[in-house]
Amino acid sequence: MxxxxxxxxxxxxxxxxxxxxxTRAVWSFTTEPVTEPEAGGVLVKTLAISLDPAxxxxxxxxxxxxxxxxxxxxxxxxxxxxxxxxxxxxxxxGDAVSCGTGVQEYCLVAGDNIxxxxxxxxxxxxxxATQWLNVLGMPGMTGYFGLMDVGQPRAGETVVxxxxxxxVGQTVGQIAKIKGCRVVGxxxxxxxxxxxxxxxxxxxxxxxxxxEVKAGLKEHCPKGVDIYFDNVxxxxxxxxxxxxNRKARIIICGAISQYNNTTPVKGPANYLSLxxxxxxxxxxxxxxxxxxxxxxxxxxxxxxxDGRMKSREDVIVGLDTFPETLLKLFNGENFGKxxxxxxxx
Amino acid sequence: MxxxxxxxxxxxxxxxxxxxxxTRAVWSFTTEPVTEPEAGGVLVKTLAISLDPAxxxxxxxxxxxxxxxxxxxxxxxxxxxxxxxxxxxxxxxGDAVSCGTGVQEYCLVAGDNIxxxxxxxxxxxxxxATQWLNVLGMPGMTGYFGLMDVGQPRAGETVVxxxxxxxVGQTVGQIAKIKGCRVVGxxxxxxxxxxxxxxxxxxxxxxxxxxEVKAGLKEHCPKGVDIYFDNVxxxxxxxxxxxxNRKARIIICGAISQYNNTTPVKGPANYLSLxxxxxxxxxxxxxxxxxxxxxxxxxxxxxxxDGRMKSREDVIVGLDTFPETLLKLFNGENFGKxxxxxxxx
Numbered sequence: 001m002x003x004x005x006x007x008x009x010x011x012x013x014x015x016x017x018x019x020x021x022x023t024r025a026v027w028s029f030t031t032e033p034v035t036e037p038e039a040g041g042v043l044v045k046t047l048a049i050s051l052d053p054a055x056x057x058x059x060x061x062x063x064x065x066x067x068x069x070x071x072x073x074x075x076x077x078x079x080x081x082x083x084x085x086x087x088x089x090x091x092x093x094g095d096a097v098s099c100g101t102g103v104q105e106y107c108l109v110a111g112d113n114i115x116x117x118x119x120x121x122x123x124x125x126x127x128x129a130t131q132w133l134n135v136l137g138m139p140g141m142t143g144y145f146g147l148m149d150v151g152q153p154r155a156g157e158t159v160v161x162x163x164x165x166x167x168v169g170q171t172v173g174q175i176a177k178i179k180g181c182r183v184v185g186x187x188x189x190x191x192x193x194x195x196x197x198x199x200x201x202x203x204x205x206x207x208x209x210x211x212e213v214k215a216g217l218k219e220h221c222p223k224g225v226d227i228y229f230d231n232v233x234x235x236x237x238x239x240x241x242x243x244x245n246r247k248a249r250i251i252i253c254g255a256i257s258q259y260n261n262t263t264p265v266k267g268p269a270n271y272l273s274l275x276x277x278x279x280x281x282x283x284x285x286x287x288x289x290x291x292x293x294x295x296x297x298x299x300x301x302x303x304x305x306d307g308r309m310k311s312r313e314d315v316i317v318g319l320d321t322f323p324e325t326l327l328k329l330f331n332g333e334n335f336g337k338x339x340x341x342x343x344x345x
Numbered sequence: 346m347x348x349x350x351x352x353x354x355x356x357x358x359x360x361x362x363x364x365x366x367x368t369r370a371v372w373s374f375t376t377e378p379v380t381e382p383e384a385g386g387v388l389v390k391t392l393a394i395s396l397d398p399a400x401x402x403x404x405x406x407x408x409x410x411x412x413x414x415x416x417x418x419x420x421x422x423x424x425x426x427x428x429x430x431x432x433x434x435x436x437x438x439g440d441a442v443s444c445g446t447g448v449q450e451y452c453l454v455a456g457d458n459i460x461x462x463x464x465x466x467x468x469x470x471x472x473x474a475t476q477w478l479n480v481l482g483m484p485g486m487t488g489y490f491g492l493m494d495v496g497q498p499r500a501g502e503t504v505v506x507x508x509x510x511x512x513v514g515q516t517v518g519q520i521a522k523i524k525g526c527r528v529v530g531x532x533x534x535x536x537x538x539x540x541x542x543x544x545x546x547x548x549x550x551x552x553x554x555x556x557e558v559k560a561g562l563k564e565h566c567p568k569g570v571d572i573y574f575d576n577v578x579x580x581x582x583x584x585x586x587x588x589x590n591r592k593a594r595i596i597i598c599g600a601i602s603q604y605n606n607t608t609p610v611k612g613p614a615n616y617l618s619l620x621x622x623x624x625x626x627x628x629x630x631x632x633x634x635x636x637x638x639x640x641x642x643x644x645x646x647x648x649x650x651d652g653r654m655k656s657r658e659d660v661i662v663g664l665d666t667f668p669e670t671l672l673k674l675f676n677g678e679n680f681g682k683x684x685x686x687x688x689x690x
Contacts, residue, residue: 063621064621065620065621065622065623233617238612252616252617252619252620253620254620255617255620258617264614265614265615265616265617266612266614267583267611267612267613267614267615267616268612268613268616269609269610269611269612270610270612271597271610271612271613271616271626272578272597272600272603272610272628273628274597274626274627274628275410275597275598275599275600275628275629275630276408276409276410276628276630277410277628278410278627278628278629278630278633279627279628280625280626280627280628281616281619281625281626281627282619282623282624282625282626283617283618283619283620283621283622283623283624283625284620284623285620285621285623288623
């Protein structure tokens with residue numbers, strides 16, 4: 001085993017707050033020596049990190065559901081990795097873990113920061129490391145609790161999900177199918193739409209890039225929309241609002257169409273459909289469900305095992321590609337959960 | 346008693362769909378002979394009708410929570426009146442009733458239309474006839490069930506209500522006070538604001554006409570906003586969204602600021618505050634609670650009797666003034682529940 005003191009930790013830090021899309025200029029590239037953990041601490045070698053639309057929000061100043069990343073700080077990211085050194089009895093060298101690693105090769109977690117860093121052991125028999133960033137990780141938990149707790153689907157209802165080929169969307173749609181719903185996805189491009197229907201078993205998928213969201217909703221939701229899981233906001237949210245049923249539930253998970261706006265966010269002009277239809281629009285933040293993650297993981301690992309749930313990760317290799325890889329989320333280039341692989345294994 | 350056949354029924358009908366504010370040109374003025382009810386039917390003499398912001402929506406074509414008023418039809422309105430003739434054993438001549446009378450002097454309700462017309466006897470010991478159009482009528486029911494069922498207030502929470510001096514707003518604020526909440530109103534002009542605080546007992550009232558809604562919310566809601574009962578939409582909704590607490594509830598009852606737009610409705614640009622705060626925005630339509638009106642009426646009549654609830658009606662006399670009187674709602678000129686008195690008693 002390499003002596004820890006010879007290792008160098010390559011890191012990516014937020015150098016400036018972006019205006020619009022986060023270009024390479026907002027990042028700085030730093031190195032630090034790797035140090036031994038102190039009593040109670042753990043040193044994690046990052047295998048891969050999750051790239052998520054929410055990252056864009058963390059880069060802004062101002063109040064949100066989580067503090068913004070400070071200028072000069074290592075960029076926040078959830079990751080999976082391996083314990084390289086441990087002075088904590090709950091973790092042994094070689095353990096596979098999930099952790100808020102940040103965008104860096106090594107993450108030193110202090111003993112009093114174990115819980116806040118989200119460090120926990122993962123069971124690779126339940127899913128692969130990248131699945132632990134996808135359906136068994138934050139996106140999966142977000143989809144599961146957003147759909148089940150906020151949406152409360154009933155068999156036979158029609159569920160629409162945007163970003164259907166993304167990490168959250170693929171989870172939402174597949175769970176909704178398992179629960180007996182009719183599921184219509186919205187995704188960008190014929191390849192993603194075909195995959196969502198053929199591989200994931202959605203009943204239909206509307207290609208928003210061909211500009212036929214309204215017509216697609218009319219065609220594929222003949223009984224209206226009971227649940228809309230919104231990852232995108234903007235015009236698609238308005239189009240769905242125009243087709244909701246009485247007592248519909250709209251889960252606001254994100255609004256990727258608005259995150260890089262340099263103009264004000266576009267509010268949903270059709271929001272009065274909530275009144276007409278006695279419907280509900282409600283936000284979800286996954287952290288609120290942390291004490292029930294283990295239940296959702298167990299349920300979803302079962303679906304992965306029996307083949308009722310599939311997952312797709314879009315894995316890009318190399319820490320240095322982070323700035324450009326992140327942008328794939330915002331132009332819709334990623335196909336499946338976007339993962340940045342940092343170490344070969 | 347006058348022979349029915351000598352009576353003439355003056356009516357106001359919708360002649361054209363308005364574009365923007367409904368001017369006198371959209372109405373036609375007609376007369377019809379009054380006829381005896383047939384078996385099971387009831388003839389009601391209209392004493393007064395309720396003028397409500399919702400009327401503007403009924404004048405538009407297109408799907409809503411209720412069918413639009415047809416061109417050439419007597420304008421829909423809820424009213425109170427007296428039974429003038431009855432061939433229905435449940436109603437006797439002289440009974441005080443509430444009824445969807447429409448904007449006309451006499452309303453003939455057919456036997457098979459009793460329920461759909463909303464005809465029921467009112468007890469003038471519980472409240473005056475105009476209170477039966479206000480706190481004991483549709484606005485009161487809307488405020489009661491919107492606040493209690495959708496909002497679910499808890500003692501100590503902060504409740505904000507717009508249109509605070511209007512029919513729904515005065516009910517909402519007073520119930521919220523009775524339930525132990527801090528209540529902040531939003532109304533137009535110092536006179537209304539002073540009345541809301543001094544007479545109705547709100548903790549504060551923000552005058553939106555002086556342009557200080559944001560500063561007022563900050564000052565008067567130091568612990569943030571837990572419930573917002575929205576009657577107005579537009580910029581005020583956005584200002585409140587910026588100050589909501591975790592798990593806040595926003596009740597969408599109306600959007601009077603948007604009803605006469607000739608441009609698209611302004612959607613709430615700050616709607617992502619729902620996400621950040623895991624908050625909920627939900628529509629209310631009062632008809633859904635019809636089987637519990639009697640419970641709310643009993644509760645509110647108790648508050649009226651013991652002085653914990655006050656009501657204010659702005660009564661304008663004369664059927665012919667209907668077109669101009671209705672406009673008072675949209676320029677904020679009414680002070681209290683707007684009522685059009687049609688007969689002297």
